[in-house]
Amino acid sequence: MSHLDYEINKELGECYLFMGELDKAEDYYKKAVGSNGVHPDPYIGLATIAIQRGEYDSAMTLYSKAHNVEVTDKSFAGMGLIMMETNRQIEAFANFSEALTLNPSNMVALFGIIRIGHEADMVDQAVPFLENYLAIDPEKHEVRYSLAGCFICMDKKAEAVEQLEMILEIDPANVEAKELLAQI
Template identity: 50%
Template sequence: MDNQLDYEINKELGECYLFMGDFDKAEEYYRKAAANNSQSAAPYMGLATVAVQRSELDKALVLYQKAAAVEETDKALCGIGLVYMEQGKHEDAFDYFARALDKTAENMVALNCLVRESYQVGCVEKVLPYLTAALETGVETEAVRVTLAGCLIYLGRGDEAREHLESVLGANPANSNAKELFATMAA
């Protein structure tokens, strides 16, 4: 068999074993896939996921960084951010989530974590362009709009927040998060 076919088979087997929760087998096949094709980030992403499942954060960080070095994807950058967030390195986490969103505005994991870290670091204003960009993609518009409204309320920009909440409630009067934020503003 050629290396590309070996790579594909080993990567698929790694994914299957990871899905089944057999981390030893998943790691074995991801390592084989990485040996077959060192120019693909996928095996390193798989190995990083195995490391996270085993709570080996330092190892996961190295593997996410290796994946990002091969191919800097939003998922690899987000993985680095998640590890930094778990380690309490909030500024670093914020930066990696922002970089992930610069690549893919609709990465909801990165967006949610970026918002969370912005409150931790005290730079909520910096997430507004990312939330606006996510709105423009049309993905999870309601949730993004409510989050944006929450950030605007926090920043003392109630009129702008009200517009977003009215938009959400106009389309979905049952949205409990929007109702709660609206009630908070009225209080």
């Protein structure tokens, strides 16, 4: 099969996955794997389907296959997600960290790191990843708000206030930022 067949099958897999038609998505991803086994994307797609079905072991195997083809932030984030869902917080945090080292804008890994930071009392370790992200996209208020929340947990109120004021400077009507500022 040609590279064009691979691209078409991969795209169709992504479309059906987006529409929630897992069986059709799976068929096209498998065709993509068969047509050109040198890309990680179909394995990542199949792993995403496995996660949605709650088949974590199968998803982990597929992420490993993707990893063997090419190490990407998506496979690290996916493995982190599985580890987080199966209560392996420290391993999950490590995978999310790897994902964010490769791509500081990987939102799955970013929100995973925020969640584990709070659950596993590792907020201080999450902060640098949030700061790296904001250096790229300073107007992403959800991330800045999460950073303020981390600072509050670390008892760094002045830093939290500074982050909330930055949100309100750009978006004066931001209710969450106003409420958190009032609490401080």
